[in-house]
Amino acid sequence: MKNIIVFGATGPTGREFVKQALDDGHELTVIVRDPNSFDLKHHKMEIIKGDVLVPVSFENKIIGKDVVISCLGSGGKTKPTIIYSTGIENIISAMGKSRIKRLICISAMGLSTNDKMSFLGKFLTKFVAQKLYKEPYKDMRLMEKILRKANLDWTIVRPPALTNKTKTEIYRLGINEHISRPFSISRPDLAHYMLSSIDDPKTFRTKVEISY
Numbered sequence: 001m002k003n004i005i006v007f008g009a010t011g012p013t014g015r016e017f018v019k020q021a022l023d024d025g026h027e028l029t030v031i032v033r034d035p036n037s038f039d040l041k042h043h044k045m046e047i048i049k050g051d052v053l054v055p056v057s058f059e060n061k062i063i064g065k066d067v068v069i070s071c072l073g074s075g076g077k078t079k080p081t082i083i084y085s086t087g088i089e090n091i092i093s094a095m096g097k098s099r100i101k102r103l104i105c106i107s108a109m110g111l112s113t114n115d116k117m118s119f120l121g122k123f124l125t126k127f128v129a130q131k132l133y134k135e136p137y138k139d140m141r142l143m144e145k146i147l148r149k150a151n152l153d154w155t156i157v158r159p160p161a162l163t164n165k166t167k168t169e170i171y172r173l174g175i176n177e178h179i180s181r182p183f184s185i186s187r188p189d190l191a192h193y194m195l196s197s198i199d200d201p202k203t204f205r206t207k208v209e210i211s212y
């Protein structure tokens with residue numbers, strides 16, 4: 001079993017990851033700005049009041065962990081943000097001080113288009129998603145750039161549109177390659193993949209696309 005620290009646990013994907021990790025018997029520490037807003041309770045989970053933008057609020061809690069999970073998000077907001085880039089910088093710095101190497105981070109497939117997308121997929125990505133989420137995507141791109149330079153066993157997971165459908169454990173993956181006609185993935189299946197890839201060296205220092 002792993003000792004895992006999770007950022008972004010109050011979001012829908014982070015919450016799903018926490019539930020599955022606890023069901024699998026892992027020990028968790030979750031960093032949340034408002035512990036009262038996080039209603040999950042478990043004897044193998046420690047809830048810490050902290051802010052990813054304030055390193056002193058969490059950096060000592062990374063000590064002794066096996067893996068760091070980032071499900072950071074801007075809450076669907078479209079305004080400029082630094083939550084992704086500055087957040088990951090602070091996490092990387094704390095990991096360096098504690099000599100922890102494994103980091104799995106959620107990004108977004110909408111950051112770019114490719115030839116394996118359908119015409120509709122390219123259109124929606126370029127003229128809808130990238131327009132609507134211009135500022136958050138800008139910060140996500142910076143986050144990915146920062147991660148690629150980090151001396152860590154990082155994995156960037158890029159999902160397409162997220163849904164709240166049930167977990168199937170059946171999905172397609174592209175490790176450092178694009179997958180054809182990506183459209184959607186459920187949050188439970190995204191969380192399932194992140195949990196299952198913790199010890200997979202094939203995903204170290206890679207960007208992974210996931211979709212049904």
